[in-house]
Amino acid sequence: MIAELGHFALTLALVLALVQSVVPLVGAQRGRGAWMQLGRQAAWSLMGLCTIALISLIHAYALSDFSVRNVAENSHTMKPLLYKITGTWGNHEGSMLLWVWMLALWGVLVAQAAKSLPAAFQSRVIAVQGMIAAGFLMFLLFTSNPFLRLDPAPAEGLGLNPVLQDLALAVHPPLLYMGYVGFSVAFCFAIAALLDKKIDRHWATVLRPWVLAAWAFLTGGIALGSVWAYYELGWGGFWFWDPVENAALMPWLAGTALLHSVAVLEKRDTLKNWTIFLAILTFSLSLLGTFLVRSGVLTSVHAFAVDPARGVFILVLLALATGGALFLYALRAPYIRGVKQFTPFSRETVLLLNNVFLFAAAATVFMGTLYPLFMSALQLGAVSVGTPYYMATLAPMLAPFALLMGAAPAVVWRAGNPRVTMRRLLLPALATLALCLFLILFAVPQKPFLWLSIFAGVWILTALLQDMARKTGGFKSFRYLPLSYYGMLVAHAGFALVIIGAAAATQMTTEKILVMQTDDRISVAGYDIRLDSQHTGTGWNYNVDRITFEVVPQDGARAFRMVPEKRWYPVASRMTSEAALHLAGMDILYIVLGDNEENNRSRWVVRIYHHPLIGLLFLGAGMIAFGGLLSLGTRRARKPAEGVV
């Protein structure tokens, strides 16, 4: 009964979304107040209906109602309640429902936030939001309905994938989707501006917190996914250039560019066309990401929905949204003109260059991700593009990008003075050189990419420090600077840490694979590791082998224990490895178990990694997301951002 309620709510939501996408638009065109008003009410009702649908599905999952096909295929009574509930969006249909629900949520928020903008503009934003919602509701109802019944209902469900029973993985998709879907606001703003043939600084002021919020969510989602892959998959890696990771990285790169170009538009009333283009691009890449993940066209550890109808449907949605938007852009862009002049040496120029690099990076990732698709479409063979490609293309961009990033805060808006800027940057430049010379001569192995990354990171950090010292009068008065400034500091510093952490963890890593039994010893990266004892036990719904290692640091620090596990889930008949991690400063020691030998069960294949400075990577990623949220708190941004954070 509850499932039918959810199904009915979704159908009603589709009708409402269609109304929402037409009536306010016509109202705005003809100047009818009542028609425009309808849009806001429709957005609220749409949100209500989607909430009912989502709660219905969560209800079915929580009670393990296997007469609902989706629940029967993806859940199991033996799961802990928490993972039953998070399992709602751990599958294709449920995750698309979550996607639509979030779209409705952002729709309501944006309807509130756009209040300071003209009524006609508001109505157009709401109408475009309605169109996107209608498209995805159709997708949901026609190709991936989560509420279909199964008759007779099975006694037990099929879904007990133990790898997916994890908190980070339960939070990772909602965060990622909040980011993806959040960029729809920028898209709607861009379309409405094109319809209006008008775009000004106020437009940017209202839009900026929305871009910030979506971007911060996306950053958090990507970071959590990376953390999860690191500790759960047991490969000791944090980024695999997997197509689905790239699918999230592309909108992130475009969104980062958008964030900066909106800032330029707000401050200098220029880069209008470019900002609109980026807004369209960012959301299109979000849709592309959804398509890549949901269609199963690419070989990927994530691809699980291999139904051609779904892929075609999303591809059509993508073509309509992107194609329609770009067509409108081509028609209307000539009417939109920047007023202010660009001066060659100014903050806006630096930010424009930043945009060029981010755009180029997004294009590079795009090529690498879709190249296998083109090759197979043209019958040229099945290929895959991996890490070497991305290193070869993105690494050369890093140096100039980081150089600009460090320098940007020292260059003033409008008309910068090269000599003053040079003087400001002299100290950080010298400090970077000195520190890096020291590192290269005494501390760090001689690898070009490692050097480059350390240079880049240290330069950004010292330049930020210098800038902060200057703007706070030598760290005395912190209160007079807007929160967005501190947000920038935190996010940029986070980026610097990510570069350093990623380079150190990949280039200076130590890895040992060996067979060990009780009392065997091995030394890895300054740790003496001894296999202390082996235990067998049972957990919530699994049997477990716990192997205890005693680790003694050679530098005389206190000894500690690490306990990796090998779990066997009898119901799912699945094996998982739980790695043991030890954080020492910013370094991580990582032990994961392989199989034990068939003829001697107490001899284990053991893989031990030492990843120096990898903690910086995760800390930095968190700082980038936090920096985005911090910027939201600025007074200028506070009003429209209500209810977001």
Place this chain on the structure above:
Amino acid sequence: MKKKQRLYFILFVLGCLGVAVGLSLYALRDNISFFYSPKEIAAYRSANDPRIAAGKTFRLGGLVKTGTVVKDGAVVRFTVTDGAADMDVEYHGIVPDLFREGQGVVAMGSLSDGGVFAADELLAKHDENYMPPEVARALQQAHEDGVKSMREYAAPVTGDAP
């Protein structure tokens, strides 16, 4: 002045994009890896095809042949099959949790001088129901070819076939 500036800027952007595309294409040429099934490898090998020359990295996919997995300390040896041909694989490291006999597998590596495929990486999967698309295609292809050749051989003797 303004027009000139804009021109410079556009030239600069085009230059950047050009460099980026150039770098990308160059990187793509050297850094992609092809996927071959055991059947294709067998064909290339008999033709001495440079695509699978010793040391050249590519991906191999198929099913782990039942009864062939041998673990020797941290080294695992097994045979990958697509039904039409077999390929021996050697891997030094920890196999993914979902690695099992009879399951699909994708291995990245190269042929050693001895003709054994030395894998640097075994692709792990989230889900036991998931089959890598290339593996599915390769198996399908091998199956279709098998059926076709059976029909061809079978045609003259239809009368005697049970």
